[in-house]
Amino acid sequence: MTTDHPAQPAHRKDANGNDGLARLLDHVANLPPVRAAIVHPCDALSLAAALDVRDAGLVEPVLVAPRARLEAAAEEAGLDISGLPVEDVPHSHAAAVRAAGLARDGEVEVIIKGSLHSDELMSAVVASASGLRTKRRVSHCFVIQTPHYPRPFLVTDAAVNLAPDLLQKADIVQNAIDLARVLGIALPKVAILAAVETVNPSMQATLDAAALCKMADRGQITGGVLDGPLAFDNAVSMEAAKTKGISSPVAGQADILVVPDLESGNMLAKQLIFMGQAASAGIVLGAKVPVVLTSRADPRESRMASCAIALMLAHHYRQSPP
Incomplete structure (x- = not known):
């Protein structure tokens, strides 16, 4: 060798x-x-x-x-x-x-x-x-490129934080936005993922997604455009978003996918890499x-x-x- x-x-x-x-x-x-x-x-x-x-x-x-x-x-x-x-x-x-x-x-x-x-x-x-x-929570970002999406995108956090709470997710989002801007994305579009695209009090991920978007409205998260909850298909497919009647500056064109927890993120990233012909890089921020x-x-x-x-x-x- x-x-x-x-x-x-x-x-x-x-x-x-x-x-x-x-x-x-x-x-x-x-x-x-x-x-x-x-x-x-x-x-x-x-x-x-x-x-x-x-x-x-x-x-x-x-x-x-x-x-x-x-x-x-x-x-x-x-x-x-x-x-x-x-x-x-x-x-x-x-x-x-x-x-x-x-x-x-x-x-x-x-x-x-x-x-x-x-x-x-x-x-x-x-x-x-x-x-x-x-002052920031440490988090991990995958930078992923797949032949099935028009540009590289980020998945976070799929490697460090097991089950982040709302404030920890805010740091995870801010870390990812900061990385995207260093990589040359001037105003990253951030999709906060959940299983559904509507707020459901029984699903914590949807409540966190809605809160994160309001935090961005109030300047607690800066430098990106947030929307959520969004299901994965709505986040990456304009056609899926239109079918569901979702009008959003993020849906179908996300630069950053924020997952609910490490398990879902790790499975998503590895599915993209091993079954979606994706190339990847990874970095810890914070x-x-x-x-x-x-x-x-x-x-x-x-x-x-x-x-x-x-x-x-x-x-x-x-x-x-x-």
Whole structure:
């Protein structure tokens, strides 16, 4: 296994024939790489990915892991990590804590998950002692492109918050709007999803959706256009919205899909990826630095796109700290 050439994503296009993920890499081509803590990359996949994003000019990796395990994994995979700085720590938990400390002290501007569990990494990031917390709830966004929709869109939160309450959902929505604007969507259209498109007192998701829209009306959520509750079909299909008699600036053309809880969001995102021919990237927002939560099942293009988004955010945070 080698990474001796700049990585490029697979060419998957949206319904208008645009390759948004390839355009993303083109967009960041002129941005200088930032230092990134690769947390516990103690397997061949994580180490290869670190070399991949380095060779693509996205980040300057700092490997945070037990040195002996790193060197053994690199030797077994035939990878040369001799040029990479290493923060030697005793185990994965210490790696997560050390990476958070490096970010707090400004020594790295991005944190990237290696071969440890997401919960272990995020526990260190959100700990009060980490110094990385902001006034905002931490949340995750998938950036998804599918040939069945005319442009890339966001799904949130499908990876961090299990069952968010109303105020937590407000932060999740604001995080997603802020990311969409960094990605170049000037006024993102936000669909608050539920099983139905009408308010039902027996369905908490519909009550939360209505409240979030009123919060946006009152300036408690800014920078986007919200509508909800919307069922998934009404959010992404103009025809479905017209059939239901829904008149909305969001219905059928959503840029952001806000799900009721992690379970529904995770299933939606993975259905799009594994059965909808979707390409994806993912990023954690709400901390002082962007966090990339890669999965062992993620293809190379997803890892590259996620790091490209992290690079954009890191440069944005220099001017507008979260």
